[in-house]
Amino acid sequence: MHYWSPSLDVDHEFEKLVHRMHPPRVTVDHITDKKSTLIKVDSANKRGSLLEVVQVLTDLNLFIKRAYISSDGGWFMDVFHVIDQYGNKLSEDFNVADRIQQSLGPRGCSFRSLRGSVGVQYASENTTIELTGRDRPGLLSEVFAVLTDLKCNVVASEIWTHNSRMASIVYITDDETGLPIEDPDRLAKIKQLLLYVLKGDLDRRGAQTAVSVGSTHTQRRLHQLMYADRDYDTDEYDIVSEGTSSHKPVVTVENCVEKGYTVVNLRCTDRPKLLFDTVCTLTDMQYVVFHATIIAEGHEAFQEFYIRHTDGCPISSEAERQRVIHCLEAAVKRRVSKGLRLELCGEDRVGLLSDVTRIFRENGLSVTRAEVTTRGSTAVNAFYVIDASGDQVKSETIEAVRTAIGETVLKVNEDEMSTFSKSPRRQTGGFSLGNLFRNRSERFLYNLGLIRSCSEVA
Known part of the structure; x- marks a missing residue:
C-alpha cells in the first residue's frame, strides 16, 4: 500500500x-x-x-x-x-x-x-511484455511460438541472459490491426501462457511476466529486471x-x-x-x-x-x-556477448522469429543474447548463439542453419567463425541433442494446445 x-x-x-x-x-x-x-x-x-x-x-x-x-x-x-x-x-x-x-x-x-515506468524507445504504439525466469535451451523459441499462435507480431525485443537467468522485453502489436493489444482478457491469456512457458520444470526461483501499454528505456529496464531477479546470486543449480x-x-x-x-x-x-x-x-x-x-x-x-x-x-x-x-x-x-554473432536481415513477417529460433533449437544452438528490431518492413536482428551442449559452434552447424533460413539473409562474422571452428569435432552417434530440445519443446507446446501432433500433421 x-x-x-x-x-x-x-x-x-x-x-x-x-x-x-x-x-x-x-x-x-x-x-x-x-x-x-x-x-x-x-x-x-x-x-x-x-x-x-x-x-x-x-x-x-x-x-x-x-x-x-x-x-x-x-x-x-x-x-x-x-x-x-x-x-x-x-x-x-x-x-x-x-x-x-x-x-x-x-x-x-x-x-x-x-523506476515505475515501462518506457522511452517504443512509445504507445506497442504493448510491452517483460519476462524473467530461468534460462534453458529452446526457451526463446517457445516464447516466440506462443506469441505467434496468439496472433501477436513482435515489433522489437531485447533478451539478456546471465548466471542461468533470462530477462527480456518484447514489444508486440496485434498482427491484424497493427495496434497495441489492450483487451484485458487477451492480455491475461498472453501472461498466463508465457508464465507457463517460463516456469518449465527447472525454475526453482520463480518466473515473472508483466504486460503494459507504454514505453520504456529497454536496457535500463533490463538492468532493473535482472537485479530484481537476483542474477548476481549463484547456487548449486547454476551450471553455466x-x-x-x-x-x-x-x-x-x-x-x-x-x-x-x-x-x-x-x-x-x-x-x-x-x-x-x-x-x-x-x-x-x-x-x-x-x-x-x-x-x-x-x-x-x-x-x-x-x-x-x-x-x-x-x-x-x-x-x-x-x-x-x-x-x-x-x-x-x-551485456558481455557470449557466443557467435548471427545477423538476420530480411523482410519482416508474422512468425519470423518463431521460425528462426526454432531452426536454432533444432540445430542444437542456444541463444545467449538477442536484439530484435523492425525498420519499416525490414527485420534487423542479431543473435548470439552457443552450442547447447557446451561445445563451440561448428561451421557445419552454421551452414545447416544458413541453408534452413536462407543464405542471403543470415550473416556470420567470418573471422569469428574461423575461431569457433578450430575446436576438434566431437564424435556422435544416433543421439541428436537438437532433436532432444525440439521434441521436448514440441511436446510442451502440444500440451498447451498451440501445435498439432506429428500424426495430425501427417
Whole structure:
C-alpha cells in the first residue's frame, strides 16, 4: 500500500523551482582535447542526474573515454571526454547539448518516473511484455511460438541472459490491426501462457511476466529486471560457466572514514556502455554517486566512485560490501556477448522469429543474447548463439542453419567463425541433442494446445 507524503510533494515542487531558477547548462568543447570532445554539464543536483546524462550519451552511441564527476551538495558538475562509435571527435553540428538539457530539465525523464515506468524507445504504439525466469535451451523459441499462435507480431525485443537467468522485453502489436493489444482478457491469456512457458520444470526461483501499454528505456529496464531477479546470486543449480578469471572484473569496496564515503574501485576490460551499466546498478541499489573518476583508454577501464546510501550513510557491514561487489560484477557481465554473432536481415513477417529460433533449437544452438528490431518492413536482428551442449559452434552447424533460413539473409562474422571452428569435432552417434530440445519443446507446446501432433500433421 502506498501512503501519500506531503514532504515528497513539497520536495518535488522545490526541486522544480530550483531547476527553473538554475536551468542546466551544457557546453561542448571541441578544442581543448585533440582526440575527444569535452562535454561539460552544470546543473542543480537531483537524484538520478548522473544516470540521466550517461544514458543520453549512451543512447547517442558515444564512447566515454574519461569522466570527472562531482555532485556533492546542491550542484552537479561533470566533464565527459567522448568520441563517436568510429573513434573520432564529434562534429560541431552534432547536437548533444540539447539532448542532455532536455533530460535534466523539467520535461526530462526523472529518476522517480523511470523506476515505475515501462518506457522511452517504443512509445504507445506497442504493448510491452517483460519476462524473467530461468534460462534453458529452446526457451526463446517457445516464447516466440506462443506469441505467434496468439496472433501477436513482435515489433522489437531485447533478451539478456546471465548466471542461468533470462530477462527480456518484447514489444508486440496485434498482427491484424497493427495496434497495441489492450483487451484485458487477451492480455491475461498472453501472461498466463508465457508464465507457463517460463516456469518449465527447472525454475526453482520463480518466473515473472508483466504486460503494459507504454514505453520504456529497454536496457535500463533490463538492468532493473535482472537485479530484481537476483542474477548476481549463484547456487548449486547454476551450471553455466561465467568465463575465466582473467576476464573477471576486479571490484574493491572500502570505506573512507574521514570523509564519510564508501570508495568503490572497478577494473575490467573496456567495452561500450560500461559506465551506463555500472551507474544503473548503483542507482538500483539505492546508492548516490558524489564523486567519480572514469578512465577508459586502451583495453582496460578504471572506475572509481565515492558513494553513500540514499540515507546518507556509507556501507556499514561486510554482507553489504560483498553484495555491492557481486552486483557490480553482474552489471559488467550481463551485456558481455557470449557466443557467435548471427545477423538476420530480411523482410519482416508474422512468425519470423518463431521460425528462426526454432531452426536454432533444432540445430542444437542456444541463444545467449538477442536484439530484435523492425525498420519499416525490414527485420534487423542479431543473435548470439552457443552450442547447447557446451561445445563451440561448428561451421557445419552454421551452414545447416544458413541453408534452413536462407543464405542471403543470415550473416556470420567470418573471422569469428574461423575461431569457433578450430575446436576438434566431437564424435556422435544416433543421439541428436537438437532433436532432444525440439521434441521436448514440441511436446510442451502440444500440451498447451498451440501445435498439432506429428500424426495430425501427417
